[in-house]
Amino acid sequence: MSFDLHRPATVTEAVDLAQRFAPTARYVAGGTDTVIQINRKKIDPAHLIDVACLPGMSEITETADAFALGALTKYRSIETHPAFRGNLRVLLEAASVVGGHQVRNIATIGGNIVNASPAADFVPPLLALDASLDITGPKGRRSVALRDFIVGPGRTNLSPVEIVTSIRFAKLPARSATAFLKEGRRRAMEISVVCVAACLTLEASTSRCASVRLAIGAASPKAFRPQQAEGFLIGKPAGKESFAEAGRLAAEASSPISDVRASAGYRRGLVAVMVERALTTCLQRIREQNQ
Amino acid sequence: MNRKILNIVVNGESHQVLIEPHWTLLQVLRNEIGMMGTKENCLEAECGVCTVLLDGKAINSCILLAGQVEGCSITTIEGIGDPEHLHPLQEAFIECGAVQCGYCIPGMILTAKSFLDENPGCRPSRDEIREAIAGTLCRCTGYRKIIDAVATAADRIALSGAKQ
CATH class of the missing domain: 3.30.390.50 (CO dehydrogenase flavoprotein, C-terminal domain)
Known part of the structure; x- marks a missing residue:
């Protein structure tokens, strides 16, 4: 187990690093899955690129007809956010059953999505809200529906150098x-x-x-x-x-x-x-x- | 090795530590800074004995890379009170007999502190306390008295907050 830890200041810098060190690079955010996988010797990256402190990716933004969740939003932020106590309660309920408080204070919803575990608790609520993901990579930005993003157990259509930056879904109609x-x-x-x-x-x-x-x-x-x-x-x-x-x-x-x-x-x-x-x-x- | 300087504040004191990229915050706290109140056990964020506060919020230090907390503020059990000035949670744990072997207690107290600090003045129900400490295991199974202690401390903190 030996790797370099890189701490880019912007998404562009992070993508550049990932490109430079591909295929031995891997992004890490809260680390609650990645560090365990490294300790268990399931993965052995030579370069870890820390995206946890990238600016502007932890915000929950509400507009007239939609929500955008930064990919680095923590479960505990979802759980305690007043916007998810009404008809979007599915998000609060799923966020509050992931691990314990210690994990929910640092694990990110983007991490849960890109891990693509068949048992990921935060994925079904977002599927039920027909969410889509904003992704940044070397060629710029793209958007993809979550239902098309996860293709199998642990597999997504994200390239190793791309980063999910936010998750968007529409507000629900009355009733x-x-x-x-x-x-x-x-x-x-x-x-x-x-x-x-x-x-x-x-x-x-x-x-x-x-x-x-x-x-x-x-x-x-x-x-x-x-x-x-x-x-x-x-x-x-x-x-x-x-x-x-x-x-x-x-x-x-x-x-x-x-x-x-x-x-x-x-x-x-x-x-x-x-x-x-x-x-x-x-x-x-x-x-x-x-x- | 590829060592780098890490700047962190632990219990209000600034530290500069030379770390290797794979060291966890737990390793740095125990081996480099000497905060032995933070315990090591499962190393997979299942048991909670390694819990510390990162900028006020409880996290598992066993799976957090130290290099990721550059510039952050850490609170360990040594940082929330001392024998002459116990934190209300520490007082309540002693009074309620909530400590058996003691190994989980630093994590238990810091997990509870993080939870109580989220809603100043709150008086959580026993179920809410159980849920809040679910990520911190006591294998002596002394949960009843631990919950008594957290509830007692929450009441006192709420009362003293109301007086101020």
Whole structure:
């Protein structure tokens, strides 16, 4: 284990360093994954490029119709931000189940995304919000939808010299709510056995589903949106019967593995139950907002 | 080796340390600066005994590269009180009998301090305290008294804040 630690002052400088030292360079932010991987000898970079202190990448910015989260935003900042106590609660709920406070004070949401763990807790909420990523690389900037960004377990379409700088998503229309549910073997400090994020919008004057976005983590090689379940719900009355059917369809679309945490069958069962519960929670929240 | 100078402030005192790039903050605090109250155990941010405050916020020093905290301010257990002037958390831990073997206690107290400092004057519920210290393990399993101690300290800090 021997590497040089570089501390660029700007994104451009960071990208230049990564290009100069590719392919033995690697970016590090909070380090809560990277340093452990180095200690376990899973990775052995000769150059670590510290992006943690790059300016302007830790801000949570709200505009009239959207939010932008700097890629270096810490989970604890999401958890304690007043903007995520309303219909964007899915973000607060997911941020608050990652590790302990010590990890949440330093680990970054951008790090969680680029790691692309199938069990990453912060990815399903962002998928359910249809988020997109702003990326800077040697050729300039580009944007990509999160659903296209993660391609498999630990794999993304980010080149090793590119940096995710921010995550953007639109605000939700009226009569919308979100929810995040996680199941593990214990209540804290746990990797998800399955996690589910849901975003539900009801039609203006009925209790029918106008728009539904679901995202499921740890039940496939990458977190995914069960499109059949989502499509089934459009125009259906929001309630137990339709939510249970959506859960069944989502379970059918999942492709979980058996591992030390749970069997594939158990995971599939969880998907069905958790999708139904997440949607039920959204519905309750919409009703509470309108009281 | 490729040593570099690191400037950090530890418990209010400035230090210049010659470090290797792979050294963690934990290694620097214990081996170079002599702050032995910060403990080492899992080295994977699972157990919390290495917790220190980085610019006031609890973090795991075992997986933070020292080179990443250039210019930052660190508080260790040695920095929050002394035998004559105990921090309210330290007082409460003693009074409540919250210390068994003691190995987790520096991390426990600093984790609690970071949490209480986030919301000055707050009186968290027992569940909120449990959640706040979830990243700090006590293998003596003395959690009940630890939670008593954090709740006691929070009450006192809230009261003294209200008087001021």
